[in-house]
Amino acid sequence: MEELKYEIRIQVATQYVDHQSEPDIDRYVFAYTITIENLSSVPAQLLGRHWLITDANGKVQEVSGDGVVGQQPKLNPGETYRYSSGAVLETPVGAMQGSYRMQADNGFDFDAPIPPFTLAVPGMLH
Numbered sequence: 001m002e003e004l005k006y007e008i009r010i011q012v013a014t015q016y017v018d019h020q021s022e023p024d025i026d027r028y029v030f031a032y033t034i035t036i037e038n039l040s041s042v043p044a045q046l047l048g049r050h051w052l053i054t055d056a057n058g059k060v061q062e063v064s065g066d067g068v069v070g071q072q073p074k075l076n077p078g079e080t081y082r083y084s085s086g087a088v089l090e091t092p093v094g095a096m097q098g099s100y101r102m103q104a105d106n107g108f109d110f111d112a113p114i115p116p117f118t119l120a121v122p123g124m125l126h
Contacts, residue, residue, distance in 0.1 A: 006104060007039040008112035016121050017086065023121075026090040030119040033084045034068075036100070036112075038075035043105045045074040046081070051098035051114075056091035068100075092121035 013033045020029040038044055051063040066072065073081040087096060097116035103109050118125070 004104070004106070004108075005039075005041050006044065006102070006108065006110045008044065008100065008102060009037040009039050010100070010112060010114050011035045011037075012114070012117045014117060014119055016119075021121075023092065028089045028092050028094075028119075028121060029086060030089065030094075031084060031086045032096070032117070032119070033082060034114075035080055035082045036073070036075065037080045038077055040104065041077055043074060043076045044102045044110075046072055046100050046112075047103050047109075048101040049098065050101070051096060053087050053089070053094065053096050055089045055094040059090065061087075063098075087119060089119060092124045094119045 015031045017029040017031050021027055036046065046068060048066050049068055053061040053063065069083045069085055075081055095116050095118050098114045099111040100114065101109065102112050
């Protein structure tokens with residue numbers, strides 16, 4: 001019997017949204033695009049998300065909910081799903097990390113970790 005593997009690859013691209021940001025009132029807007037790839041041997045559906053968003057002051061926002069951008073995509077082995085969303089920080093630099101709650105076709109629930117990534121106004125980090 002083939003051993004089932006549950007593996008989701010997550011890649012992130014970030015962008016500072018200058019025209020929506022207002023640094024003079026500590027409002028920094030960032031967009032991020034996430035690509036989720038099912039490297040598993042079974043189809044899996046993204047049921048929910050859990051984020052920890054930390055700004056440079058150490059303030060943490062915790063965000064949990066069903067799906068992503070109103071979707072609960074189901075990915076067959078080898079398929080990818082891409083979406084864009086955003087975050088607002090009170091500092092020009094911050095970080096995000098978290099996990100997606102996934103369910104394989106056989107009913108097995110597992111978490112797909114989202115590796116930490118940095119949100120930064122261009123030129124703020126060297």
